[in-house]
Amino acid sequence: MKFIFILTISLLGFSAHSEEITCRRPMYNQSEWSFPNCARKLSTGEWEYKKELLGKLNFGKNNLAPVCIDNDNGCYWVNRDGKMAQVLGIEGSADDFSQGLARHKKNGKIGFIDESLKIVITPKYDFAFPFEGNQTAAVCTGCKDASGPNDDHGKLVGGSWYLINKSGKVLKSCGSIEGPTALPPVNCTKN
Numbered sequence: 001m002k003f004i005f006i007l008t009i010s011l012l013g014f015s016a017h018s019e020e021i022t023c024r025r026p027m028y029n030q031s032e033w034s035f036p037n038c039a040r041k042l043s044t045g046e047w048e049y050k051k052e053l054l055g056k057l058n059f060g061k062n063n064l065a066p067v068c069i070d071n072d073n074g075c076y077w078v079n080r081d082g083k084m085a086q087v088l089g090i091e092g093s094a095d096d097f098s099q100g101l102a103r104h105k106k107n108g109k110i111g112f113i114d115e116s117l118k119i120v121i122t123p124k125y126d127f128a129f130p131f132e133g134n135q136t137a138a139v140c141t142g143c144k145d146a147s148g149p150n151d152d153h154g155k156l157v158g159g160s161w162y163l164i165n166k167s168g169k170v171l172k173s174c175g176s177i178e179g180p181t182a183l184p185p186v187n188c189t190k191n
Contacts, residue, residue, distance in 0.1 A: 104121075
């Protein structure tokens with residue numbers, strides 16, 4: 001009898017390791033731009049976009065589409081296979097790629113992904129600025145959010161700041177930030 005019950009549950013498509021959520025296109029909150037049950041959480045903890053809904057997304061030249069999830073307020077890049085990678089949400093949209101990398105968020109830490117959604121710098125930083133023209137990014141460990149309720153952009157304070165290259169190698173230590181600011185330490189912007 002127990003076998004029949006488990007088999008019935010499996011045939012009905014229920015899964016104890018799957019959770020479905022509602023997605024929306026970035027920058028829009030209207031219902032016509034929302035897609036209920038658009039993705040499912042896999043047993044690995046990763047999200048997968050439903051293949052039957054991929055045609056509703058606007059894929060860019062890099063074959064990626066931005067999606068934000070209402071339930072956890074996160075933003076993701078989705079590829080044409082439905083693979084999703086969480087990135088920082090910037091002004092209601094997914095963080096753009098800069099120098100071929102985007103800031104990836106996992107378990108509250110920041111790293112970087114490439115346009116194939118592969119992690120190229122493991123998420124271990126508390127914050128990171130995008131890579132700039134000189135192929136470097138300012139990152140911090142131990143910095144804290146010091147934003148006020150009326151701040152348009154986040155402000156940070158404290159922590160240890162570093163300048164890294166695109167392979168994640170630390171090029172130099174830049175010290176700390178004493179007062180709340182939306183900028184990295186001055187000596188952490190150039191190599």
